[in-house]
Amino acid sequence: MLDNIPITVLITVYNCSNYIKSSITSILNQSYKNYELLIIDDGSEDDIDGIIKSINNDKIRFLRQKHKGRSAALNYGLNVAKYDWVALMDADDIAVPERLEKEVKLINIKDNDIIFSDSAYFRNKKIKFLNVINTDKEDLIRKIEFRGHICNSSVLYNRNYILANGGYNENLNHSEDFELWLRLLHKANFIHLNEILIFMRIRDHSLSTKAAEGSIKKVSVFSGINEPMSEKSLGLLNSFREYFYRRKIKLKVKYFLWKIWHYNKHLILTKKLEYLDRIRLVS
Numbered sequence: 001m002l003d004n005i006p007i008t009v010l011i012t013v014y015n016c017s018n019y020i021k022s023s024i025t026s027i028l029n030q031s032y033k034n035y036e037l038l039i040i041d042d043g044s045e046d047d048i049d050g051i052i053k054s055i056n057n058d059k060i061r062f063l064r065q066k067h068k069g070r071s072a073a074l075n076y077g078l079n080v081a082k083y084d085w086v087a088l089m090d091a092d093d094i095a096v097p098e099r100l101e102k103e104v105k106l107i108n109i110k111d112n113d114i115i116f117s118d119s120a121y122f123r124n125k126k127i128k129f130l131n132v133i134n135t136d137k138e139d140l141i142r143k144i145e146f147r148g149h150i151c152n153s154s155v156l157y158n159r160n161y162i163l164a165n166g167g168y169n170e171n172l173n174h175s176e177d178f179e180l181w182l183r184l185l186h187k188a189n190f191i192h193l194n195e196i197l198i199f200m201r202i203r204d205h206s207l208s209t210k211a212a213e214g215s216i217k218k219v220s221v222f223s224g225i226n227e228p229m230s231e232k233s234l235g236l237l238n239s240f241r242e243y244f245y246r247r248k249i250k251l252k253v254k255y256f257l258w259k260i261w262h263y264n265k266h267l268i269l270t271k272k273l274e275y276l277d278r279i280r281l282v283s
Contacts, residue, residue, distance in 0.1 A: 008081035012073040017046040019092035032100035040077045043067025071168035071176040078159040086159045092201040093153040099197040103156045111158040117197040119151035152177045154198045
């Protein structure tokens with residue numbers, strides 16, 4: 001076990017100037033200090049430059065690219081990262097001060113380690129629900145496959161392993177993280193830290209929310225895929241994840257479930273059971 005290796009904290013950002021300062025501050029306040037903070041701007045049109053300059057911290061390395069999408073920004077970040085071990089962070093989320101310290105302690109000699117933690121979703125300073133996997137009860141791999149949602153902002157992995165397995169699929173406009181986990185499902189060593197280390201911000205115009213509001217496509221139940229999935233194949237899965245884990249179920253769910261039923265009865269039953277068994281909602 002290693003507990004003092006240098007890491008790169010990677011933030012990709014696109015038009016998120018209202019929230020990124022809080023995200024950066026939460027990283028600069030980490031108890032673990034052996035890191036660089038690499039920020040990749042994916043062609044933002046707001047005042048990201050001014051915000052980064054106003055922080056003026058030596059740990060920050062700020063790079064820009066033309067707008068190509070988040071997958072391309074992530075791949076670029078992995079290629080230019082100073083260190084092999086990379087901790088992901090979304091530009092609108094907040095990490096608790098001990099996040100990096102606790103995750104780095106879980107690294108062992110395997111490059112295929114993918115470490116992640118539980119998270120809490122919030123809107124307007126109020127916790128809406130928790131994303132808690134509770135691995136003591138059931139198999140972790142099965143939960144990743146069917147429930148899908150590993151908190152992206154809590155992930156720590158070796159960038160060489162990710163790049164050697166194709167990196168992020170740049171043909172996707174959303175769900176690039178979920179698609180990567182599916183490709184690595186039976187290759188990587190997923191390590192779950194059963195503790196809330198990330199607060200995920202719920203925004204109406206975030207990439208994940210926009211993806212959930214897209215059209216619903218037919219997709220079959222799958223297991224252990226090796227090739228990148230198409231955006232069409234991810235459409236339904238992403239809709240399930242975002243609807244179930246970002247919104248409380250109200251009367252609309254009856255219509256939603258009825259509509260999906262006509263596409264894939266097997267998958268809707270699986271997702272309904274997963275939801276009833278695992279989701280923890282708080283007021």
